[in-house]
Amino acid sequence: MIKQIKNKIQFAAIAAPIYAADSLKLTAGDGTFKNLEGLTVNRMVSGAISLVLIVVSLIFFFILVIGGLKWITSGGDEKKVAAARAQITNALIGLVIVFAAWAIMQLIGTVFGISILGDLTIKPF
Secondary structure (H helix, E strand, O other), X not given: OHHHHHHHHHHHHHHHHHHHHHHHOOOOOOOOOHHHXXXXXXXXXXXHHHHHHHHHHHHHHHHHHHHHHHHHOOOOOHHHHHHHHHHHHHHHHHHHHHHHHHHHXXXXXXXXXXXXXXXXXXXXX
8 A cells, every 4th residue: 555655656756747847838948937048157156145145144133133132121130131242242243244255255356357246236225
């Protein structure tokens, strides 16, 4: 019984992509994947670096906010205030490191003409 179920699952796993491609009727050059034509390894690495910088910046920002909330809700307890102060300090150090990494990559891009971050620009609201 278990062997029959295993065989059916293996058949479904093998046949599913075939049925999906048939139902979508994908053909080469039909424009479905037009946005992926210019995708290169350089752009993928640049996008990954940009994504990591943004995600890490947001994480450190939220750690900073949580540290501030802990400080506010400490109620004057010295241990809680010290822990909150340490968390805020660590978050600020992390943000400075992320900003320094971004600035160094921008400097390398300007000096050597290498576009490490691709089209990542910080625009005001």
